[in-house]
Amino acid sequence: MEDYFVIDIETAPLLPFEEYERLEEEKQQKLMNPIDSKVIAAGIRHNKEDHVFFGEDEREVLKNFWNQWKSIV
Numbered sequence: 001m002e003d004y005f006v007i008d009i010e011t012a013p014l015l016p017f018e019e020y021e022r023l024e025e026e027k028q029q030k031l032m033n034p035i036d037s038k039v040i041a042a043g044i045r046h047n048k049e050d051h052v053f054f055g056e057d058e059r060e061v062l063k064n065f066w067n068q069w070k071s072i073v
Contacts, residue, residue: 012037
C-alpha cells in the first residue's frame with residue numbers, strides 16, 4: 001500500500017456559539033475567516049490510522065497536531 005495523508009482542519013468563530021447563532025446569516029458568514037475564527041479541531045489520517053486533536057485551546061490543538069505530524073514524517 002502506498003503512503004498517504006489526509007488532513008482536516010476545523011475552525012469556528014471566536015464568539016460563543018449561542019451569540020453566533022443569534023446573528024443574521026450574512027454576519028455569520030463574515031465571521032468565518034482566519035482573523036475572526038480559531039482552530040477547534042485538526043486531524044491526520046495516515047495509512048488508515050486516525051489522529052484527531054480538538055479543544056477550546058487553539059494553541060494546544062495545533063501543538064498536538066504538529067507533534068503528531070513530526071512523528072509520522
